[in-house]
Amino acid sequence: MAGLEKLNAVQSVRKKENFLLVEVHSGVHALPEIVRVFQDAGCPLESVKEQFPVLNMSCAACAVSVESRAQSLPGVLSASVNYANANLLVEYLPALTDPASLKSAVQEVGYDLLIATHERKPEHLSEIHRLQFRKLVRRTIGASVLALPVMVIGMFFMDMPYANFIMWALSTPVVVVFGKEFFINAWRQAQIRSANMDTLVALSTGVAYLFSVFNTLYPEFWHARGLHPHVYFEASAVVVAFVLLGKLLEDKAKGNTSAAIQKLMGLRATTVTVRDADGNWVLRAVEEVQPGDSVLLKPGERVAVDGVVEEGESHVDESMLTGEALPVFKTKGEKVFAGTINQKGSLKLLAQHTSTDTVLSHIIRAVQEAQGSKAPVQKWVDKVAAVFVPVVLSMAVITFFIWLVWGGENGFTQGLLSMVTVLVIACPCALGLATPTAIMVGIGKSASQGILVKDAECLESARRVNAVVLDKTGTITIGRPRVMEIKWLPGKEQWAGALLSVERRSEHPLAEAVVSHLDGRPEGEVGAFQSLTGKGVVAQVDGKGYLVGSGKFIEEVEVPVASELKSVADAWSAMAHTVVYFASEEEVLAVIAIADPVKPGSALAVRDLEEAGMEVYMLTGDSLSTAEAIAKQVGLKHFKAQVLPQQKADFVKELQASGKVVAMVGDGINDSAALAQSDLGIAMGKGSDIAMEVAKMTIVSSDLGKISMAIRLSRQTVRTIRQNLFWAFVYNVIGIPLAAGVLYPFNGFLLNPMVAGAAMALSSVSVVVNSLMLKWRR
Secondary structure, eight states: OHHHHTOTTEEEEEEETTEEEEEEOTTOOOHHHHHHHHHHTTOOOOOEEEEEEEESOOSHHHHHHHHHHHHTSTTEEEEEEETTTTEEEEEEOTTTOOHHHHHHHHHHTTOEEOOSTGGGSHHHHHHHHHHHHHHHHHHHHHHHHHHHHHHHHHHHOTTSTTHHHHHHHHHHHIIIIITHHHHHHHHHHHHTTOOOHHHHHHHHHHHHHHHHHHHHHOTHHHHTTTOOOOOOHHHHHHHHHHHHHHHHHHHHHHHHHTHHHHHHHHTOOSEEEEEOTTSOEEEEEGGGOOTTOEEEEOTTOBOOSOEEEEEOOEEEEOHHHHOOOSOEEEOTTOEEOTTOEEOSSOEEEEEOSOTTSSHHHHHHHHHHHHHHSOOHHHHHHHHHHHHHHHHHHHHHHHHHHHHHHHSGGGHHHHHHHHHHHHHHHOOHHHHHHHHHHHHHHHHHHHHHTTEEEOOHHHHHHGGGOOEEEEEIIIIIBOSSOEEEEEEEOTTOGGGHHHHHHHHHHOOOHHHHHHHHHHTTSOOOOEEEEEEETTTEEEEEETTEEEEEEOHHHHHHTTOOOOHHHHHHHHHHHHTTOEEEEEEESSSEEEEEEEEOOBOTTHHHHHHHHHHTTOEEEEEOSSOHHHHHHHHHHHTOSEEEOSOOHHHHHHHHHHHHHTTOOEEEEEOSGGGHHHHHHSSEEEEETTSOHHHHHHOSEEETTOOTHHHHHHHHHHHHHHHHHHHHHHHHHHHHHHHHHHHHTTTHHHHOOOOOHHHHHHHHHHHHHHHHHHHHGGGGOO
16 A cells, blocks of 8 residues: 555555545556555555567557557557567456457557467468568569560660550559558558558658659640649559569568577477377377377377376487587486487377466567567667658758748759658668667577577666676586496495495485486395485384495495595595495495586586686585586686575675676575576576576576577577667668758759668668577677
C-alpha cells in the first residue's frame, strides 16, 4: 500500500472489500510500476508473455505504430515489435486483456495479428510468408516489365508520335494495379492520422502520375504560359518497380536472418515410436507423448522428447544443441534431449516431458524472445522512425515552395519533380532494419554455437565486460568427483571387487566416484556393514573384514601403510586431491585419489579471456590448497577460497565499485545471488534451473571457452549495428538534400526520381546484407 502511494503516477489508493482500487493520473501508463510494487512486496501479479506474428507491416514506422497501439491497451505491461522478424512480443495481465483485444487494437491501425495457436505454427507461418512472397514476386515482375519500356521512351524517344499516351497506358497498370497496396496502406494510415513508408511512395508516385496525366490531356495550359508540359510517367512507374524490387530483396534477406530459428525448429521430430497399453510398439505423433511413456529410439533416429535411458547403449550426437562435435555415450540412467540424433545403438527411453516442454522447445522460445527484444539503441531509433515520415513530408512541401518562389520559369515543374524525389529517396526502412537484423543474426549465431542469449540488451552490454568471475565447481571443473588414480600394493588388484562391494553400500558422496570407476567387476557378498561419520566404513565381504576411509581413520585403527603407498598419498594430498584408503584388517591394500577434475578446455578458455583484455577471478568454497592447485592448473592469477554464497555477490560488488564491468559465471543455486548482482550473468547449461533463470546468458554445453566467443560475438554485433546506423543516417542526410536540389545553384545537378528509387531500395538491402555478414565473421 505504502509503495503504491509513493508512485508519482498514482493519485489515490483505496481498499474496497477484497479489492485494492488504484487511481492514476490521466494519460499516464503506470501499470508496469504498479506491478513492480506488488512483485517487490512478494505478491506478484500473474502475467503472460506471448509472441504474435504481425501482418501488413511495410517499414519501421509501421512497427512503431503497432507497438504504441499495443502498449496503450489496459493490462499490457510491455510491448515490443521487431520489424525484422515481424513479431510482437507482449507481456500482459490476463485478467485485464487478452489476445483478441490485442488483435482488434492492432487492426484499428491497419495491421493484423495471428493469435490462434494453429496460425502461429511454423508451417502455417511459412505458408503465409511463401504466398505473400510469391505475390510480391508477381507484382515486381509485372511492374518491371511495364516500367522498362516507359523508362526507355521517357529517356530516348520522347518525340515519337503519341509517346505520352503510350507511357500513360503502360504506367497506369504499374501504379494502379501493381502499386495499389501503397495507396491502400497510405489511406489506412491517413484515416488514423499517421504516416509510413507507403505514404511516401503513394504521394510521390501519385503526384508524378496525376501531374503527367494532366499535362498529357491539357498541354495547352502550359503552352499558354510559355512552358513545356513535361510528363513524368517513367518516374512514377520506375519508382513503383524499384520499391517493389527493394521489398523483394529485403524480404529475401530478412528470411535469412531467421535461419537459426528455422534450423532449431527443423530439429524437432514429428513422429515417435511409443509402447501402447497392450505392450506393442506403435508410431504416434510427437504431440501425443506424455511423461512416463516408454519410447523406442532406433539407430539414426532423431530424439523426439526429453527422456532417460531405460535400456540399451549408444552414442548420441548432441552437436545441434551444445555445439560440441563429439558424440556423447549414453547408457542406463543417462538423459537424452529432443533434437539430438541417435547413432548406431537402440535405446529404450522413459519420456520426462511433453514435446512442448523439452529443452529444445525452451531454447527455441528463448531465442525467439531474444530476437524479438530490443537493444537500448533501438529505442532511440524508434523515436527517430516515429517522426521520420512527417519530417520528410514537411521537407518535401518546403522543397516545392522554395522551387516555386525562387526556381524561375520552370520553378513549378522542377519543384514538383524535386518534391517527388525527396519523397522517394527518404527511407525509414534502413533505420528500422539496422538494429534488429544485426541482433537477430547475432543471437541466431550464438544459439548455433550453444550460447543462449536472454535478450538484446544482454548481447549489447556483453561487449563492455572487462572482468570475469568464475565459480570453480561445475564451471572450471567438471562438477562431480572422479577417481583420478588408484595405487595398489603389488599383487593386490584382485581385491578391487571387495572395494566395489563396500563402496556400493556406502552413502558417502565420494563412494559414487569409486563405484563409477570400478563398475562391472565381480562383487562379493557384503555381510556386516557399519558407517562411521567423518571417518569411513567398516564391512565384511565374503566373511573377510575391510575398511575404507581417511588417513586419520587408518591411523586410529593402526592398520600399517606401506611406504610406497604413503609417499603416493602424500603427493596426491599436495595436489589437493582427496585421498581414500582401502585396507584389510592386516594392511592397507590401496590408496585412491579422488578429485573434481578441471574441464579439458578450462586453461585455454582462461588464457583466451586474458588475451582479450579481461581480468579473470576464481571463487570457491573449497580449501585454500584446493583453490591454489586448480588456479595453478588453469593459469589463474586471481582467486579466493572458502567463499560463502553471499560473499560471492559481495566480491562482484567490490569489483563493480572499482569501475569494472563484471561477468559472473556459475552453475549452482549458491551462485544465483552473484549472477543477479553482476552486469552479465552467465549460467553453465548443466547447472541448476535457478542459476539459468537468473543469468542473462546460458552456455548449453558448459564449455568455458564459449564465454570469450560470446563476448567476441557481442562486440561484432554492436560494431555491425553502428555500421548499419551510420550508413542509414548518412544515406538520408546526404540523399534528401540532393533530392531537394541543393547542388542545382552550383552545378545544375538535379537527382532523377528513378535513381532515387533505386538508391532507396538498395539502402535497405545493404543494411540487411551487412547484418548477414555477421554469420561468417570469426
